[in-house]
Amino acid sequence: MNALRDGKTPRIYGDGEQTRDYVFVEDVVAATLAAAEHEGGVFNVGTGVETSVLGLYDGIQRATGIERPPEHADARPGELQRSVLDPSRAERDLAWLPQRSLDEALAATWAWISET
Numbered sequence: 073m074n075a076l077r078d079g080k081t082p083r084i085y086g087d088g089e090q091t092r093d094y095v096f097v098e099d100v101v102a103a104t105l106a107a108a109e110h111e112g113g114v115f116n117v118g119t120g121v122e123t124s125v126l127g128l129y130d131g132i133q134r135a136t137g138i139e140r141p142p143e144h145a146d147a148r149p150g151e152l153q154r155s156v157l158d159p160s161r162a163e164r165d166l167a168w169l170p171q172r173s174l175d176e177a178l179a180a181t182w183a184w185i186s187e188t
Contacts, residue, residue, distance in 0.1 A: 076136050081142065082142045082143070084142045086125075090154065093123070093156045096177035104117075114161075115162040117159065118158075128174075135182040
């Protein structure tokens with residue numbers, strides 16, 4: 073987002089098909105506060121939704137209203153190709169689920185970044 077804001081070309085490492093479970097920072101804070109009130113345990117804080125880096129970039133372009141082809145660079149050695157979390161224990165034990173979709177989170181992030 074910063075690159076788009078600054079008129080630069082964003083860089084994607086590898087083919088962009090690697091996936092992640094992107095969760096909005098406000099949702100992470102809510103999960104952390106819920107866990108602080110719990111006696112213990114390990115909880116996955118995520119959406120349970122797998123999104124490719126290319127899918128993320130498409131969402132960023134929608135949120136910013138700026139369309140610019142990314143630059144592709146060589147894949148980073150050892151990069152994890154797939155990551156998605158199961159937040160069901162956090163839902164069950166903490167009554168926590170993420171509240172914002174990826175598109176909502178990207179729009180909120182863009183609003184904040186474009187003000188700074």
